[in-house]
Amino acid sequence: MIATFDVARIRQDFPILGETIHGKPLIYLDNAASTQKPKAVLDTLLHVYEHDYANVHRGVHTLSQRATDLFEGAREKIRAFINARDIKEIIFVRGTTEAVNLVAQSYGRSSLQAGDEILITAMEHHSNIVPWQMLCQQTGAVLKVAPINLAGEIIMEEFEALLTERTKLVSVVHMSNALGTINPVKRIVEIAHAKGVPVMLDGAQAIPHMPVDVQALDCDFYAFSGHKLCGPSGIGVLYGKEALLKAMPPWQGGGDMIRMVTFAKSEYNTLPYKFEAGTPAIAEAIGLGAAVDYLQTIGMDKVAAYEQLLLDYATQKALEIPALKIIGIANDKGAILSFTLHHIHPHDIGTMLDQLGIAVRAGHHCAMPVMDFFGVPATARASFSFYNTVEEVDVLIDGIKQIIEVFG
Amino acid sequence: MFDELRDLYQEVVFDHNRNPRNFRVMEDATRKIDGFNPLCGDRITLYVKVHDNVIEDVSFQGSGCAISTASASLMTEIVRGHTEEETHEIFELFHRIVTGEDSRTNFDELGKLAVLAGVRAYPARVKCATLAWHSLEAALKEDAETVSTE
Secondary structure (H helix, E strand, O other): OHHHOOHHHHHOOOHHHHOEEOOEEOEEOEOOOOOOOOHHHHHHHHHHHHHHOOOOOOOOOHHHHHHHHHHHHHHHHHHHHHOOOOHHHEEEEOOHHHHHHHHHHHHHHHHOOOOOEEEEEOOOOHHHOHHHHHHHHHHOOEEEEEOEOOOOOEOHHHHHHHOOOOEEEEEEEOEOOOOOEEOOHHHHHHHHHHOOOOEEEEOOOOOOOOOOOHHHHOOOEEEEEOHHHOOOOOOEEEEEOHHHHHHOOOOOOOOOOEEEEOOOOEEEOOOOHHHOOOOOOHHHHHHHHHHHHHHHHHOHHHHHHHHHHHHHHHHHHHHOOOOEEEOOOOOOEOOEEEEEEOOEOHHHHHHHHHHOOEEOEEEOOOOHHHHHHHOOOOEEEEEOOOOOOHHHHHHHHHHHHHHHHHHO | OOHHHHHOOOHHHHHHHHOOOOEOOOOOOOEEEEEEEOOOOEEEEEEEEEEOOEEEEEEEEEEOOHHHHHHHHHHHHHHOOOEHHHHHHHHHHHHHHHOOOOOOOOOHHHHHHHHHHHHHHOHHHHHHHHHHHHHHHHHHOOOOOOEEOO
């Protein structure tokens, strides 16, 4: 595997990996928060602004047409990347959070009534909890939470038991940002569909780490962010099945989402534009298209296999440290190592690792209920990407050992 | 290896983190308050006994990083016996120094608290050092709400 995955060459594509932090080479292990950008994406952004930039879908002038072609070209690249049926199903949003809010406010508000239920799990990110709580307040619907076990896996029997005739929507994270757990989402979709319940998947963490085929998953909505996928921030995608999107009312009103406006009434635009009010993040969308192109030259299956190798290595080394406890030991797990050290707070771990040039996240990872479940205030989290190396894992492990020594 | 961090993690900080002083529930507290740092999840419950405007005793419970635990521990030792006004003045001075607003390098007035002055080089950690103090300020104002560093 390693032989066919030339990580040294890949690292050259990421200019920031040449940085030094406190005099040490940067070891960037905060990829679950945001990933770094390859030169192909950076060059694309600059090129757009230097040569192709104008507003989209508006002008008759050449530059506007050029920008529109690139913008719509990016939409097509993303469609192909997740194997959606049609570009009408690819809605550009700011990120995963906005996508969840869009579904909650458009689909949820128009189809849920008091007493209806929304089913999520105990390992959701705040962005897949709070929009539903807001929707519940607005409609009188009830939020149900499927529990997880101590390994950090959904307890499927309980999940099934919570899926009743009152359930109107299921929203589940594909891969947990706090635990690394990869959920059996295909199975979840099957179970929910058997009861006629649509399923939304929060793909923010999953999509950078594995091939995602929305038709194979048969999910009804799939949301992800560009910045976790080597793309720019401020751009993300909501995939939705055309029939559902078509029936949903617009969420935000404004320019671009209308076909005709008078003071008496407005006629809405067709998909996907109905959900894209206002000037979108033009260069960022084109940049995300470039990121997708870049990832496809590597191959998401190769990314997944290489990262699994990194995770296995890191896990094995971590288990050799008696004071270290891994939080999240699911069978099916992505390249996230969330851990605590006996008597040493994650914040102290974060500051000390930073001194060694290592960037990790320390905190609750926007998943406070997960922290409560495991009885910890926070964890330290090393999250890997395909540009990380086994040698970097060694430096991390060595750093952890030094911290334990210093704290005594 | 961590030499550069010596300003932040002084021996006194390690000592107070390992053996926090006044780390206990106070049954006869006149005021009790919960402090919370939503950024990192640190929680503190602070117990204060005030009599005739003088702080007779302060204790705390909770979980936090070394900086926040040491800061809370040092605080409980330092404010005891001071009036509410004096305590407020100590807080103000401490706050100015850890936020870098006051850039002096002589911390005599701070006494033991000076060991936390190194925090100012780490903006992300200032809230760790001030959580207990913000909680105490709120407790003295008899603000019943949970205090947050945000």
